[in-house]
Amino acid sequence: MAGTSRHDREMALNAKRQLTSCSDPLERLRLQCLARGSAGIKGLGRAFRIMDDDANRSLDLKEFLKGIHEYGLLMDKEEALAIFQRFDRDGNGSIDFDEFLITLRVNAPCRPCPQRHSALLRLMATCPWQPAMSKARRDVVMQAFHKLDKTKDGVITVDDLRGVYNAKYHPKYQNGEWSEEQVFRTFLDNFDSPYDKDGKVTHEEFINYYCGVSASIDNDAFFILMMKNAWKL
Numbered sequence: 001m002a003g004t005s006r007h008d009r010e011m012a013l014n015a016k017r018q019l020t021s022c023s024d025p026l027e028r029l030r031l032q033c034l035a036r037g038s039a040g041i042k043g044l045g046r047a048f049r050i051m052d053d054d055a056n057r058s059l060d061l062k063e064f065l066k067g068i069h070e071y072g073l074l075m076d077k078e079e080a081l082a083i084f085q086r087f088d089r090d091g092n093g094s095i096d097f098d099e100f101l102i103t104l105r106v107n108a109p110c111r112p113c114p115q116r117h118s119a120l121l122r123l124m125a126t127c128p129w130q131p132a133m134s135k136a137r138r139d140v141v142m143q144a145f146h147k148l149d150k151t152k153d154g155v156i157t158v159d160d161l162r163g164v165y166n167a168k169y170h171p172k173y174q175n176g177e178w179s180e181e182q183v184f185r186t187f188l189d190n191f192d193s194p195y196d197k198d199g200k201v202t203h204e205e206f207i208n209y210y211c212g213v214s215a216s217i218d219n220d221a222f223f224i225l226m227m228k229n230a231w232k233l
Contacts, residue, residue, distance in 0.1 A: 008037035010226075011213055025079040026086065030104050032073050039190070041104055047071040048097045058094045133207070133214045140224045141210045144231040145203050156191070156201040158184040 015034035022028050033040035047070050051063040059067065064084050068075055087095040133141070146152075150160045158181060167173050167183035178186070191201040191209045214223060227233065 008039075008213075012037055025075070025082050026104070028079070029068075029073065029075060029083060032075075033104065041101060044068075044071050044073070044104075045097070045101050048101075052097070057097060059097050060094050064095065064097075133211055134220055136220050137210070137214055137223050138207060140227045140233065141207050142203065143233050144227055145206045147231060147233065149203075154203060156188065156206070158188070158199065161187065 012035050015031045019028060019031045019035065022031060030041070033044055036043065044067070048059060048063075048067045050070070051059060051067045061081070061084055065077065065080055068080055084095060087100050145156070148156045148160055148164055150164065151157075161184045165184065165187060167180040170178065170183045172178040173180060173183050185199055188199055188201050191206050210227075
């Protein structure tokens with residue numbers, strides 16, 4: 001649907017504008033991710049997971065620097081070191097990158113987390129009550145979700161999209177490169193969890209996607225108007 005592409009373009013432009021006057025290393029990193037669209041932070045997470053050879057969901061400084069470099073983010077070593085040290089709170093030379101990505105996503109102040117377990121942090125990463133969005137924003141996002149969820153089972157699938165999202169206007173469908181099913185799956189992948197791309201989008205995953213969009217929009221009224229126009233609510 002055209003609305004998601006428009007959201008990403010607006011987010012990218014806004015993030016690039018803010019980058020010109022931002023000096024905080026962590027915020028600059030976040031804005032560089034948002035300049036790639038709502039999936040930018042998710043993409044950085046994928047880069048970090050590739051660096052995590054032993055799958056312990058923590059990174060040492062070398063892995064952290066390599067992940068930032070591999071993802072193509074512009075940051076000198078001193079800035080990256082300053083960010084790393086803010087998260088290496090016990091001084092053991094490693095950081096929990098789930099916690100790092102959550103902080104990056106919600107744009108919250110960096111502070112000690114009382115619970116360090118990765119399973120809990122992964123749950124937080126898809127929690128619909130992240131502080132990145134006000135209640136008014138969450139409400140309008142859920143209106144869009146309920147419109148797409150035709151079967152009202154709490155999950156958006158390819159079957160839900162039929163009759164709601166017209167794949168025939170997609171350029172790759174028109175040139176014969178993709179089938180209707182592939183267009184639908186690609187659309188769902190925008191919202192699906194990076195940990196489990198199963199072709200099903202829960203309301204938590206849907207809201208998590210819009211947390212990324214919301215992060216670059218200061219005004220609630222504008223965000224709500226944008227959602228209503230995009231989804232014809």
